[in-house]
Amino acid sequence: MIRVLQNRPEIDVATHKIQKKGLPQHFDIYKNWDHLLISELIVNKDRHSFIIDLGCGECCTLNFLSALGFQNLHGIDLKILPNRMSTAYALYEGDIIKTLFDSDSCDVAITVSTIEHGVDLPAFFAEVSRLLKVGGLLFITSDYWEEHIEIDNSIKPFALDWKIFSQREIEELIVLAKTHNLVLEGDENIPSCLDKPIHWYYDYTFIALVFKKVPATQQA
Helix, strand or coil, X not given: CEEECCXXXXXXXXXXXXXXCCCCCCCCXXXXXXXXXXXXXXXXXXXXXXXXXXXXXXXXXXXXXXXXXXXXXXXXXXCCCHHHCECCEEEEECCCCCCCCCCCCEEEEEEXXXXXXXXXXXXXXXXXXXXXXXXXXXEEEEEECCCCXXXXXXXXXXXXXXXXXXXXXXXXXXXXXXXXXXXXXXXXXXXXXXXXXXXXXXXXXXXXXXEEECCHHHCC
16 A cells, blocks of 8 residues: 555545544644554454554554554654653664564554654664564555655754655665565555645655565565
8 A cells, every 4th residue: 555645635634534533633733644544554453463663752653553442552762751651552762673572473563754764774674574473564654755855964853864755765665675575555556746735844745655564475
C-alpha cells in the first residue's frame, strides 16, 4: 500500500473520523492522517498483537493504539522522558536500528515521521526484517514531495538531520526493503501529488507505505 496526502481537506476528514470514534487526536493535527491509516490497517488485528513504535517520540501513536484496545505495545526512541512513562505500554531508550527485541517476535512495526531524520535505511530495514514475524507488517510515514527539495544543512529538527523524500528516493527505498524480505502490500505505483498541504520550513506533503515480511523464497 502506498498513500500520498493530497490536500488539507484529507487531514480535516481524518480528524473528524478520529473525533467521531472518540479516539485521541494527535497534538499535530496533520498526523491524524497517519493515525487514521494505522487504525484502518490494524482494525482486525488481535488486541494482544506485539506492536512496536520505532521512534515513539511523544508517544502519541502509542496512546492512540492503546485507545484502540491494543495491549502489547512497545516504543523505542533515542531519549525517553520520564513523563512519557505509562502502564499502557513499555518504553525503551535506544536506537531503532539496533534494538534488543527477539527476532521474529513482532506482529506490526510502526514508524511515523522518523526515517527522514538521518536514519540509516539499510540498517533500519535489516533490523525490522529481523524483528517481524513472517507475515508481519511495517507501516511507514515520511515527509515527501515528488521532486527533490534541497534542505538547508542548518535546519536540524529535534537536533537531527532532515530530508524530504523524493519519488526517486521512495522507489529506491522500496527496492532496498525487498532485499530484506519486506515487500509492499498491494500496488507499487506511487500516487501523483496534488498539493503541498504541509508548511514547515518548506512546502511538501506526507507519504505512507505498508510492507509485509515474506519468506526469502517469495521475494518478487
